[in-house]
Amino acid sequence: MNHWIIAPVLLPLVAGALLLVFEWSDIAAKRALSVAATAALVPVALGLMSVAATGESQIYYVGNWPAPFGIVLVVDRLSALMLVLTSVLACASLLYALGGDDGKGADFHALFQFQLLGINGAFLTGDLFNLFVFFEILLIASYCLIAHGGGQARTRAAMHFVVLNLVGSSVFLIALGVVYGTLGTLNMADLAMKVAVVDSDSDSIGLIKAAALLLLVVFGLKAALLPLGFWLPAAYRSATAAVACLFAIMTKVGVYAILRVHTLIFMDPSKAGLSLELWLLPLALATIILGTIGAVAASELRATVSYLVVVSVGTLLAAVGLSSQDGLAAALYYLVHSTLVTGSLFLLADLIARQRGTVQARLDRSQSVYQPALLGTLFFVAAVAVSGLPPLSGFAAKLAILQAAQASAAVVSVWGIMLISGLFIIVALSRAGTAIFWRTEDTQGERRPVRAIEALSTGGLLAGALLLMVFGAQALDYAQATAEQLRHRSGYIAAVLANDSVRTRASTKE
Amino acid sequence: MQALFSIVIGVLVACGVFLILRARTFPVILGLTLLSYGVNVFLFASGRLVVDSAPLALAEVTVHPDPLPQALVLTAIVIGFGMTAYTIVLALKANGEFDSDHVDGEAGG
Numbered sequence: 001m002n003h004w005i006i007a008p009v010l011l012p013l014v015a016g017a018l019l020l021v022f023e024w025s026d027i028a029a030k031r032a033l034s035v036a037a038t039a040a041l042v043p044v045a046l047g048l049m050s051v052a053a054t055g056e057s058q059i060y061y062v063g064n065w066p067a068p069f070g071i072v073l074v075v076d077r078l079s080a081l082m083l084v085l086t087s088v089l090a091c092a093s094l095l096y097a098l099g100g101d102d103g104k105g106a107d108f109h110a111l112f113q114f115q116l117l118g119i120n121g122a123f124l125t126g127d128l129f130n131l132f133v134f135f136e137i138l139l140i141a142s143y144c145l146i147a148h149g150g151g152q153a154r155t156r157a158a159m160h161f162v163v164l165n166l167v168g169s170s171v172f173l174i175a176l177g178v179v180y181g182t183l184g185t186l187n188m189a190d191l192a193m194k195v196a197v198v199d200s201d202s203d204s205i206g207l208i209k210a211a212a213l214l215l216l217v218v219f220g221l222k223a224a225l226l227p228l229g230f231w232l233p234a235a236y237r238s239a240t241a242a243v244a245c246l247f248a249i250m251t252k253v254g255v256y257a258i259l260r261v262h263t264l265i266f267m268d269p270s271k272a273g274l275s276l277e278l279w280l281l282p283l284a285l286a287t288i289i290l291g292t293i294g295a296v297a298a299s300e301l302r303a304t305v306s307y308l309v310v311v312s313v314g315t316l317l318a319a320v321g322l323s324s325q326d327g328l329a330a331a332l333y334y335l336v337h338s339t340l341v342t343g344s345l346f347l348l349a350d351l352i353a354r355q356r357g358t359v360q361a362r363l364d365r366s367q368s369v370y371q372p373a374l375l376g377t378l379f380f381v382a383a384v385a386v387s388g389l390p391p392l393s394g395f396a397a398k399l400a401i402l403q404a405a406q407a408s409a410a411v412v413s414v415w416g417i418m419l420i421s422g423l424f425i426i427v428a429l430s431r432a433g434t435a436i437f438w439r440t441e442d443t444q445g446e447r448r449p450v451r452a453i454e455a456l457s458t459g460g461l462l463a464g465a466l467l468l469m470v471f472g473a474q475a476l477d478y479a480q481a482t483a484e485q486l487r488h489r490s491g492y493i494a495a496v497l498a499n500d501s502v503r504t505r506a507s508t509k510e
Numbered sequence: 511m512q513a514l515f516s517i518v519i520g521v522l523v524a525c526g527v528f529l530i531l532r533a534r535t536f537p538v539i540l541g542l543t544l545l546s547y548g549v550n551v552f553l554f555a556s557g558r559l560v561v562d563s564a565p566l567a568l569a570e571v572t573v574h575p576d577p578l579p580q581a582l583v584l585t586a587i588v589i590g591f592g593m594t595a596y597t598i599v600l601a602l603k604a605n606g607e608f609d610s611d612h613v614d615g616e617a618g619g
Contacts, residue, residue: 159613
């Protein structure tokens with residue numbers, strides 16, 4: 001058993017606990033510990049990814065209890081990819097926070113570590129109830145982080161965010177109760193086997209389908225799918241920049257859960273599963289439309305970026321909803337791209353807002369920013385990437401999704417909505433860029449130059465998007481292999497339920 | 511007993527949903543609490559209801575209830591408790607900042 005698998009959970013847990021338990025007199029020590037713990041996640045995640053890339057699903061039996069009785073952690077290609085993405089984004093967001101965001105409220109670093117604990121755990125776990133627990137951990141940390149910095153807008157957004165997610169948690173528990181009551185297990189691999197053999201005329205089939213739909217509602221709420229996504233713009237635009245940047249991965253946790261649960265367990269609509277093409281695709285396309293309208297209508301840069309997150313969720317889930325292997329592969333590539341780029345856009349919006357005095361990030365005529373060349377270049381690169389123009393990763397991602405849609409019956413609506421939405425996003429971003437950098441008064445903005453560390457984290461995320469394009473072939477190959485692994489569920493199930501190694505080790509101990 | 515059990519869950523959830531849809535933070539928190547009670551009781555029943563049995567394995571008892579839902583409920587209760595505590599603090603903070611207990615912070619509270 002590879003003990004490194006549990007490291008992405010333990011590392012932030014220990015670091016977060018240490019940060020809370022001791023009274024740290026100087027913030028430098030706190031920062032050092034937090035940065036060290038977060039930076040250590042990168043090599044750990046990359047190491048796990050290098051093993052997962054061979055196609056082997058690594059299983060960690062927590063407490064050495066055999067599956068399906070104990071909790072398992074699973075690292076396959078998808079989990080490894082998400083871990084690497086989280087660690088990279090977390091490093092950038094934490095570096096940015098060192099510029100001063102971390103001092104705006106109490107215990108930023110401890111909360112940040114607990115947030116990572118929840119996110120990493122959700123990506124690793126192979127047990128549905130354990131997924132709920134990790135969701136709650138990441139949620140309680142996010143409840144505190146979203147209010148970090150204080151102020152009326154944040155308190156109001158936090159109130160809505162907390163109440164909505166508490167209701168979501170209740171729905172999650174109801175779904176878990178139904179799943180356990182009908183199938184008698186909560187281990188994902190075991191569930192996948194049991195769902196596949198449910199008779200189509202059995203009494204419980206309706207209940208199982210209801211549970212699958214309830215789970216889709218819960219994950220859709222986390223991912224901000226259309227009828228459940230109205231909390232996102234207010235929450236993200238008012239959050240502190242470093243927090244908003246980290247939250248770029250939060251919607252992806254919901255998408256990951258849909259990918260994991262609905263492609264592994266409830267994947268066969270002819271039995272007790274759901275048709276993602278029927279349920280997810282129309283809602284995802286509607287999400288794109290809503291997000292685009294919001295982005296065009298927004299009068300503030302941070303609001304524009306928040307709506308771009310909504311658009312990215314819609315695009316991502318539309319690709320997932322195609323329910324083909326190519327669609328999944330394109331979705332995974334887009335997931336990495338959109339997380340990096342929207343994360344950097346939140347940081348950039350904050351840098352711009354700081355240099356514009358009282359106007360902040362509002363798209364009004366005002367004094368020009370203090371460093372127009374640096375911020376203008378970063379904004380231009382980010383805008384090209386996020387709107388899907390060549391030569392950056394957004395173009396390759398959208399192209400892959402459009403190609404995958406060709407095989408689908410919904411090809412006309414997917415192509416139409418995605419291309420028109422892309423056009424409007426270009427309009428929205430050009431308008432924002434013009435208002436901020438060109439339509440300015442002659443006076444210069446506040447002399448609050450960008451710190452090196454902030455430029456590094458913002459530029460680093462954009463460089464990640466650039467690398468994703470340069471190594472596009474390798475990235476798409478990995479995404480394709482991941483999609484193939486997701487489609488061939490028997491490998492995952494066999495790996496989790498193969499307890500031979502556990503049993504032999506238990507017997508040798510005796 | 512099953513009918514009674516279902517009615518209790520139904521009443522708890524209905525009251526919870528009604529209160530959550532109010533516009534003041536205090537009823538909303540009460541509603542969340544009632545909803546989580548209903549959900550916890552529901553989760554408890556997912557291992558089937560067994561009458562005249564022992565909670566622990568005893569030699570003379572043959573029918574045992576499923577122990578797993580009890581563990582799940584315990585976890586859910588603890589999490590729900592913490593979440594409620596946080597929501598109350600947040601509601602107090604909002605009340606202090608807006609001088610109103612409206613969920614949107616509107617005046618006239």
